[in-house]
Amino acid sequence: MQSQEIARRWIEFFTSKDHTAVPSASLVSSDPSLLFTVAGMVPFIPYLTAREEAPYDRAVSVQKCIRTGDIEEVGKTARHGTFFQMCGNFSFGNYFKTEAIGFAWELLTSSISDGGYGLDKNRLWVTVYLDDDEAAALWQQIAGLPAERIQRMGKKDNYWHTGQPGPGGPCSEIYYDRGPAYGPDGGPAVDDVRYIEIWNLVFMQYQLSAVRSKEDFDVAGELPKKNIDTGLGLERLALILQGVENFYETDQVRPVLDAAAAISGKEYTSAETAADPHHTDDVRMRVVADHIRSALMLISDGVTPSNEGRGYVLRRLIRRAVRAMRLLGVERACLPELLPASRDAMKGVYPQVEADFERIARIAYAEEKSFLRTIASGTARMEEAVTESKAAGTSLSGAEAFALHDTYGFPIDLTLEMAEEAGLAVDEAGFRSLMLEQRQRAQADARGKKSGHADLSVFNELLAGGQTIFTGYDELDGESRVRAILSGGRKVAHAATGDEIEIVLAQTPFYAEAGGQAADTGLLTGDGFIAEVLDVQRPVKGLSVHKAIVREGEMPADAMVRAAVDRQRRHAAEQAHTGTHIVHAALHQILGPEALQRGSFNKAGYLRFDFSWGEGLSSATRSEIEEVSNIAIRNNYRVDTNVMALADAKALGATALFGENYGSDVRVVEIDGAWSRELCGGTHVASTSLIGSLTLLGDQSVGSGNRRVEAFVGMDAFRHLAAERALVTELSDMLNVPSNLLPERLATTLNKLKTAEKELERLRKDQLAAEAATLVGTARFLAGVQVIAHDGGAVGGADDLRTLALDLRNRLGSAAAVVAVAGVANGRPMVLVATNEAARAAGVKAGMLVKLAAGILGGGGGGKDDVAQGGGSDPAQVPAALAAVVGAIQQRS
Template identity: 80%
Template sequence: MKSHEIADRWIEFFASRGHTPVPSASLISSDPSLLFTVAGMVPFIPYLTAREVPPYKRATSVQKCIRTGDIEEVGKTVRHGTFFQMCGNFSFGDYFKETAIPYAWELLTSPVADGGFGLPVDKLWVTVYTEDEEALSIWRDKVGVAPDRIQKIGKEDNYWSTGQPGPAGPCSEIFYDRGPEYGIEGGPIADETRYIEIWNLVFMQYQIDNVTSKTDFDVVGELPNKNIDTGLGLERLAMILQGVENMYETDQVRPVLDKAAELSGKSYTSTEDPADPHHIDDVRLRVVADHIRSALMLISDGVAPSNEGRGYVLRRLIRRAVRSMRLLGVEEAVLPELLPVSRDAMKGAYPLVERDFARIARIAYAEERSFLRTIASGTARLEEAVKESKAANTSLSGAEAFALHDTFGFPIDLTLEMAAEAGLAVDEAGFRSLMLEQRQRAQKDAKAKKSGHADLSVFHELLTQGETVFTGYTELEGQGRVRSILSHGAAVSHASTGDEVSIVLDETPFYAEAGGQAADTGLITGDGFVVEVLDVQRPIKGLSVHQAVVREGELPADALVRAAVDRERRHAAEQAHTGTHIVHAALHQILGPEALQRGSFNKAGYLRFDFSWGEGLSPATRSEIEEVSNIAIRNNFRVDTRVMNLDAAKDLGATALFGESYGSEVRVVEIDGAWSRELCGGTHVDSTSRIGSLTLLGEASVGSGNRRVEAFVGMDAFRHLAAERALVASLTDMLKVPSNLLQERVAATLAKLKTAEKELERLRREQLGAAAAGLAGTAVDVAGVKVIAHDAGEVSGADDLRALALDLRQLLGSAAATVAVAGTNNGRPVILIATNEAARDAGVKAGALVKVAAGVLGGGGGGKADVAQGGGTDVAAIPAALVAVTNAVRGR
């Protein structure tokens, strides 16, 4: 049974039992605390935790997932992978254990002809939580599982929670017995290699508190609505049904593995034994097969390679795959051979990977080309480091290996391999220590961000009274009632002059910050009070919270108010938001559809727009984007909004922002029909001419593969152009030329300045040469080496010191000689050391000496054995540093 057939059968089974089929959500999680969708239940978390009211009581899905926490283990065993698919069925306060358990058994054991998976009953084992007698009795008495095939397991494995106070509950798992050739008898508690878990049923029925660990918490009561969350690993079931050894040999993965083996001339043996001589090649082939599929699916869902976040994970996957192929002996580009194979294996389940393959391939192939260039540059740096380490008779330091990894993106495996070829060991422990420090810093940052989440319970309570009605699409003023006043997170009865509070109204014209559009500001007034609204946020879906200051009087809870948005500011924000859509359409028109939106922000008069693109835009391209945008503004296109079904919007071709979650009903904003059609909840002008004008401020990189354009619109665009005109007028007056000759005059002035700088440089060199002739006679003999140690005072830069040191070295002739010259540049000490061949033969190395001097100066340095440079922070230590160099020559 093919993998996509397993998925179809799963959906059909539960749909026939009243479950709403829910398409897989994006791999880009809508949960801000997660980079990716890491489990099948992630899209349903708002319903399972009662943050939102579910639109259905029962649901089923086959969810795409990515987990990269164990990425280093991928391939070493057949149990680790990054991309996987989780089949799930969910109940939100509908059925519970008595229904969920029989469903699972029925689907797994029913004959294939009857819509089941046809697994033999005598191959299945069940585990339940130690204290869950209810689940045990259902398995034993209702389903009929033999008691000796039901095992009890504790909290560590069979109790689910988020790790925080909230919903939790016991689990029950179903295992498949692969047979005695895979391990010992005794069920899952004896051997989880032989008995593999295929299905986990979570019974979300309790409220827990006082959580100190996964196993230490207090059950404080039962949930009012008990939920079911189950998950079956599609790859694991495919492995069983297809009769293969592991997930790498299933129909969606094996074709890439075979192609990689063919390209490398290796044979895949499926071994997991590290002692087996084929193991290392098998590991690399498994890494390639896993990572190519994961990269395909991530790019399909809108991720682009970058140096942070999701993009970094994708970059790492691609580079690990390319690296593994290199270690298998294939040094040329491999993705054009491997990615189409993965596409063909996955398109049965995900047709989009075929329809969108041209874009996916462009992104992936460009990243591989970039990495191959990285390998080339990293190789040059590594060879230099190897040469220095061998000369110093030391191993390659962990710091050097880490720098290669962190700065050049050079993989440690490649560093180890190439160093070994040169007969040099690597301080791998030092490298791992630095990597651990970096990882711990990242985890600390992530934990700090996570712990910064506010307590939303008060807002959930307010939401039970109803959602905030937003009237701001059609009106900027309106009547309302204060539903709650919050101060420091707690409800208060009133707020007085000067108080900073959060206000929830039953309805409001104020736009809450969302979709890249800044929040409205304005006033809330009533009988005897004036409140200024500074910001509006939506901490939970459906509730607008006004951050405000009471300017006059006293605001009581439950007061009737008049809410009035700052009209001028709103209009300027609408100009910017519509301008953002216009820029997006212009980018598509000029660059193509692969210039995908990566984020945006717009406020009164200003917009910025991030998009995926691999290189900077030329001045001509920027001008063209600006021109297309202003033509659209001049043409006075209509701006229409429509609310429709999400599927209908997709059929229309409406552009959605990757990573955003949308409900079944969406708002579509159109500019001249199909010229620009996007899903958007923001506010807009009703025709493009009301924007006035749009002026691009610039374009820059915001990470590898992503660019940003910024622009002013409306009066802000006019003021910017007026300021530019005033600047031009000032320059033309200063240079005494008409504006049309300004560029020519500036270019001529710069040319003269450059000529003058060259002349000054020539004179400075002559002065240095004259100084060198005088200094050559100051050389002293230090243990058979002529040494000059000179403080040059204030210098224009290290180049001056380099020229002086090299001139002095030449003047000292062929006898062993070392020159150390120091100086002060911008208030900081700089030192340069040069040695000749005879000095190096005598054991005097510039690189070693400069580290001695830099240590005295309070800094660092490095270089080669003949010339090295360093610096520090303590100018007063220059004499001591020069003495230290002389002593180092003496004590070599």
């Protein structure tokens, strides 16, 4: 049974059971604590946790999901993948355990001709929570399962909660027995490879008051409404119904795997054990198949490669796939062959991947091309690091390996491979330590961001009393009532001078940060107190929370206040926000509709705008964007806002930010009608001339396929231009030319500088040649070898020593010769030894002599038998180091 048919039967079965079919949400999660939609229940969290009223009692979906926590295991097991589809059925206070178990058993075991999946009842096992006697009894009553095929598990395996105070409950998992060829008998409690989990039924029935860990929490009581949340892994069921070994061989994944095999010339064998010689190549092909599909679906949902967040995950997936192909022996670009195979496998269920393939392919191919360049540039840096490490006589440091990874995107396995080829060890433990530190910083940052919204109970309680009314579209000051004062996440009765607090008002003119627009600041004044508003956020939809500090007096929790927004700062922010819309329209006019918005931020006097574009903007293009923007400002276009139904806004052609969630009614901002028409909840000037002017600061890459432009507006634009004018005036005065002749004079000056540098380089080489001609006469015969040991004093660097040593070696002819030259550059001593073929035949090797000399200098070194280099930390030891080289040669006799 094909994956598309599995999904179709799922939806049809549950709609026949009065469930509302809900389309898959984007992989880009609307939950601020999640990068991606990681489970089928994520879009339903507001309903399951009662933050919002569910629009239906029962729902069914086939949800796209991404998880990368076990990315290192991809390809090694039958069930680890980054992209997967979760089939789910949900009840919001409607049905509970009896119906959930009945539905699951009916769908799994009904014959294919009756619309079911036709699984053998005798191969199905279930697990239930230790204390869930009710579920165990229902499985026996409804499914007729014998007691020995119902296994009880602990909280670690069969209890669900969010990790925060809130709903939770036991779960029951359904397993399929793949047979004795896959492992020992005894059910899922014994072996979860033979017995593969296909469906999890979560019985959400308790209110948890405290959650200390997965297995340590307090139950406050039962929920007033019990919910059902289930998830069946489509890929896991597909591997069973299609009779394949693992999900990489199912119909939506196997075509990419076959393409990887064809391109690499490798044979895919379905090898499952590491002892199998084919196992490594099989794992690599599975990695390619999984990661290419995940990249296809992520780009389809608007994610583009970058160095942070979702974009970093996408970049890592593409680069791991390219790296896997490289390890399979393919060093050329191969996504143009792999990605279409994934498109054709997925388009039946997700037709948008075909409709949008041109954009998807452009982004993916550009990233692959960029990574291939990364490998090239990283290789150059890697070779430098190897040379430096050998010269110092050390292994490649963990810091260097980390820099190669972090700066160049160089995979550690590639670093290890190349270092081994060069005969150099790598401080892998140091690298892993630095990687761990980076992950811990990222996790701490993520926790820090999440902690602001971790326990939303107090905000949900306030929201239940009514939403905050925003009056800031029409007024910048007004009377309001304080609904609550919070300190440390708890309500307090009052706040005194110096207290940093959060304030919830009944209504507010303060704009809460949203849509890329920074929050308002200002003052709250009342009877005997003044509080300064520093920031405004919305931890839950519909509730504005003012972060403030009490500057004077004592503020009670039920006070009446005069809320006054900083008018100048708001106006400057409105200039910037309207300027953002203008820049967006200018980009569309000049670059075309493919310049899709990928994010923006605007605050008083400043804006930045991210958009999809694969290459840098020329200075002429930037000038044209700036000109179009300022013409729109000069033409004094009206800025109109209208609230309308989302469907009507789309019919008008209003531009929406991909991945943003919009309600049924939206706010449409128009600049000169259709010239710019966008969905936007921000605040704006009434007409474009109020912006004053706009000055672009340039553009930069923010990840492969994405660019960022920045600009100043209003007085900030004027100040920027004034500063640039002052700089031009200063340069004109320094060079004593009019400003219009500055480019010509600077070009002339730079050319003269380059000519002088070339002449200095020529003179330096002549000086070294003359020095070599003199030094060749100082050669001594020691133990049958010509030896020159020269202290060059202060030198320009290692290149000078190398040039001198090789010149001297050539001048000494074919008889056995050794040249050792040393010097001090930037306060650090270095030594270089060169030997000719005859000397090496006599057993004199440069690497051995350099290690001896570098050790005396307080460092290390190494290299090949013909040329080797080393360094140290004690310049005073240069004569002793050279003497040691001479002594070592003499001792040969």
